[in-house]
Amino acid sequence: MTVNDVLTVHGGTPLHGRIRVRGAKNLVSKAMVAALLGDAPSRLYDVPRIRDVEVVRGLLELHGVRVSDGAEDGELVLDPANVESATTDEINVHAGSSRIPILFCGPLLHRLGHAFIPDLGGCHIGPRPIDFHIQALRQFGAVVDKAPEGMHLTAPTGLHGTKLELPFPSVGATEQVLLTAVLAEGVTELRNAAVEPEIIDLICVLQKMGAIIKVHTDRVIEIQGVPRLGGYTHRPIPDRIEAASWAAAALATGGDIEVYGAEQVDMMTFLNVFRSVGGAYEVTDMRPPREGSAGTEGKIRFWHPGGELQAVALETDVHPGFMTDWQQPLVVALTQARGLSIVHETVYEQRLGYTEALNSMGATIQVYRDCLGGTPCRFGRRDFKHSAVIAGPSKLHAADLVIPDLRAGFSHLIAALAAEGTSRVYGVDLINRGYEDFEAKLAALGAHAERA
Numbered sequence: 001m002t003v004n005d006v007l008t009v010h011g012g013t014p015l016h017g018r019i020r021v022r023g024a025k026n027l028v029s030k031a032m033v034a035a036l037l038g039d040a041p042s043r044l045y046d047v048p049r050i051r052d053v054e055v056v057r058g059l060l061e062l063h064g065v066r067v068s069d070g071a072e073d074g075e076l077v078l079d080p081a082n083v084e085s086a087t088t089d090e091i092n093v094h095a096g097s098s099r100i101p102i103l104f105c106g107p108l109l110h111r112l113g114h115a116f117i118p119d120l121g122g123c124h125i126g127p128r129p130i131d132f133h134i135q136a137l138r139q140f141g142a143v144v145d146k147a148p149e150g151m152h153l154t155a156p157t158g159l160h161g162t163k164l165e166l167p168f169p170s171v172g173a174t175e176q177v178l179l180t181a182v183l184a185e186g187v188t189e190l191r192n193a194a195v196e197p198e199i200i201d202l203i204c205v206l207q208k209m210g211a212i213i214k215v216h217t218d219r220v221i222e223i224q225g226v227p228r229l230g231g232y233t234h235r236p237i238p239d240r241i242e243a244a245s246w247a248a249a250a251l252a253t254g255g256d257i258e259v260y261g262a263e264q265v266d267m268m269t270f271l272n273v274f275r276s277v278g279g280a281y282e283v284t285d286m287r288p289p290r291e292g293s294a295g296t297e298g299k300i301r302f303w304h305p306g307g308e309l310q311a312v313a314l315e316t317d318v319h320p321g322f323m324t325d326w327q328q329p330l331v332v333a334l335t336q337a338r339g340l341s342i343v344h345e346t347v348y349e350q351r352l353g354y355t356e357a358l359n360s361m362g363a364t365i366q367v368y369r370d371c372l373g374g375t376p377c378r379f380g381r382r383d384f385k386h387s388a389v390i391a392g393p394s395k396l397h398a399a400d401l402v403i404p405d406l407r408a409g410f411s412h413l414i415a416a417l418a419a420e421g422t423s424r425v426y427g428v429d430l431i432n433r434g435y436e437d438f439e440a441k442l443a444a445l446g447a448h449a450e451r452a
Contacts, residue, residue: 006452007428007439009416011398014304015255015445020297021243021262022048022074023236025434027198029100030175031205031234032056035078036065036107037183038209040231042078043070048239048436051429056100058093062086063108078231083111088149092118099172102133106180109142109155118150132173136164140180140188161186161225168378169194169219169318178202181223182211188223195219196319197266201237208232240266241325242435245410247302248329249445251279252336252418256303257445263298269322273330274302277337278309311339311392313373316347324348328411331355332418334390335363341390342373349384354408361399361419364391396420403427406434413438417447424452 023046033056035042047053057067057076064084068077091101101118108115117130134144137153139162145152161184166173174194181188193199195215203213203221209232212224243262250257251274264271264283271281279302286298311334316324324347334341335358345351355365365388371380372387379386398421403409409431416423431438442449 004451005427005429007413007425007449008452009413009423009425010448011396011417011419011421011423013417013446013448014253015249015257015417015447017445018258018260018299019246019441019444020260021239021246022046022436024198024201024239025050025052025241026171026196027201027236028053029056030103030179030198030202031232031236032060032076032078033100033103033107034179034202034205034209035231036060036063036080036083036104036111037179037206037229038080038231039228041080042209042231043233044076044078045070045072045074045235046238047074047076049074050436051433052100059086059091059101059104062090063104080111083108085112085114086116088116088118091116092149102130103172103175103179105133105137105142105153106140106159106176109137109153109159109180110183113155115153116150117153132166132170133176136173136177137180139164140184159184161188161223163189163191165191166193168192171196171199174199174221175202178206178213178221178223181225182206182209182213182229183227184223184225186225188225190221190223191219193219193221194318197237197240205232205234208234237266238263240270241323241407243267243300244270244323244326245329245414245435246441247274247279247281247300248333249414249417250302251277251304251309251333252414254304255445256301258299258301260297260299262300264300267300269320270326273312273314273322276310276312277330277333278305278307279303279333280305309333309337309393311337311341311390313342315344315374318347324351325407327351328354328407329414331365331388331390332358332411332414334392335365335396336393336418337390338393339391341392343388343390344371344373344377345386345388346377346379349379349382349386351408352385352388354404354411355388357399357401357412358396358415361396361415363394363396363415365389398423400424401426403430406430410435410438417442417449
């Protein structure tokens with residue numbers, strides 16, 4: 001953290017205006033990795049300028065992929081014609097800044113016959129072990145050698161299709177299997193797979209490249225390996241996490257924000273809860289261009305209609321449940337709702353630590369080890385505080401805040417905007433991992449915030 005990594009926020013002003021979200025962070029970075037699998041260039045549109053994209057771009061360039069900006073703003077061209085090995089030291093430069101390197105394993109094993117996994121970084125919201133990634137790669141035929149600096153993988157007899165079942169519908173593990181299976185010899189069957197919109201969009205990318213992937217009922221994905229893949233041209237789904245974050249900011253500050261690029265279909269669960277709390281929204285569908293008409297971009301307008309917000313009980317879950325990345329921003333708005341709200345976090349076991357900072361600002365939030373407000377989850381008999389009760393409404397006041405991770409960081413930012421007085425938010429550069437130009441967007445919405 002540097003001296004300049006501090007944002008001074010003068011709170012108490014409702015946010016009003018319009019902003020735009022681009023391609024989903026959780027798809028764009030994986031689509032960039034998928035370009036490694038092709039024998040022709042790929043073209044990706046609507047790529048946000050965020051830190052995670054910079055990390056993946058750097059890793060791809062280390063491995064010989066030529067990454068260039070296209071003619072359109074947010075367009076990337078990825079040419080994998082000259083894939084090559086990178087040194088351990090070069091790869092380790094990126095260790096700690098992203099968990100993406102593990103997803104390079106399958107593509108690099110196919111292209112080079114070997115791969116390296118450095119110590120993994122990412123947000124500290126639970127251990128998110130890589131055991132299944134390693135186990136899956138071994139089942140495909142990879143040989144894994146552990147070393148102090150990470151893990152070295154080889155595939156002396158190539159990679160072969162296999163049958164796998166996830167203990168939990170993990171997004172990362174599902175991505176690993178997809179990126180490995182598409183060029184593996186034979187058929188791979190993955191049970192209990194994640195089916196998030198970003199996963200389906202990644203499947204669309206791979207299918208454009210020539211993959212054969214069937215999504216069956218009951219979370220079963222079947223991948224028939226093919227001998228080669230080409231490039232793709234793809235415009236990703238919009239970032240539903242960023243859209244929901246700005247929606248929560250509108251609700252918490254009593255504001256009115258139009259989020260261009262946001263789409264209803266992948267936000268239906270969030271929109272139901274948003275309306276139940278007392279928020280209002282209006283969907284404007286995208287209109288394609290017609291003869292004599294330029295067309296219009298879709299948007300969702302989110303606003304606080306006045307009156308009291310109402311407490312709710314919700315559980316996070318894998319898709320199509322309430323997304324875990326939606327809960328932190330929304331909890332800030334729930335501090336302003338009348339009554340007791342209950343949040344049961346079932347995806348990550350250590351994702352409620354950010355509530356301590358909200359309590360220091362005047363919120364009343366108690367966390368529990370029990371499964372509250374719903375059915376028991378896999379954390380229920382373990383020593384994890386994974387349920388929260390939020391009593392409101394609470395008047396928030398300014399405080400000095402230190403950002404612990406990406407999504408909690410944005411919730412802290414929302415709290416500072418909703419609070420009376422001037423807050424200092426430390427570590428705001430972490431927000432750049434997943435929110436493009438967030439300071440410019442704050443300014444466009446009338447927020448009073450500046451670098452310290």
